[in-house]
Amino acid sequence: MTARPTMNVLLTGVGGQGVVLASFVLSHVAMSEGYDVKQSEVHGMAQRGGSVTSHFRFGDKVWSPLVPEGTADLLMAFEALEGLRYVHWLKPGGVLVYNALRINPSPVSAGLASYPDDVDGLIRAAWPNTKCVNANELAAKAGTVKAANVAMLGAISSTLPFALGTWEEVIRKAVPPKTVEVNLEAFRLGAAGASTSDTDCSTR
DSSP states (O other): OOOOOOEEEEEEEEEEHHHHHHHHHHHHHHHHOOEEEEOOOOOEEOSSEEEEEEEEEEESSSSOOOOOOOEEEEESSSSSHHHHHGGGGGGEEEEEEEOOOOOOHHHTTTSSSOOOHHHHHHHHOOOEEEEEOOOOHHHHTTTTTGGGHHHHHHHHGSSSSSOOHHHHHHHHSSSSSHHHHHHHHHHHHHHHHHOSSSOOOOOO
């Protein structure tokens, strides 16, 4: 039997966006499908507004939890500027999926830096294999903007070798019982949104 290659995923976002839950779901989906999984703790300022990253690796046998710079198969960015900041983590041919959302990081809020006016154009110029999704809008359509992180999981689902049924099974167990259907709908809308080629990438 041919060994399955190790895949590297870097998640980046802002504190309060649900990076921890997304990492948890990814890990359990991969383990449910028989992969060896290594995941780092969330790095950075976990409080609301601080930049956070999480490393996730899966394959038949994985030794280290950290994704080396320039080797990520997938960069999952919950906020546009965070996607631009970490685009150099991708390997040639890697995929950037980012949420078309604008959140001022701490230096911008403090007046020490400015947010780029055309962050979407800068992202497209920096990386050719890019897909944006309006995850917050899709989550609100599903029933609550709090499910934007699950909409983002839907948006990356087509780039990973996991069955739809496994995703849905893990999400059902990972979210509060009263929010299961809302989160599943957010996941489906995220998957559909990422599959279209006419997504409006203007940040919100």
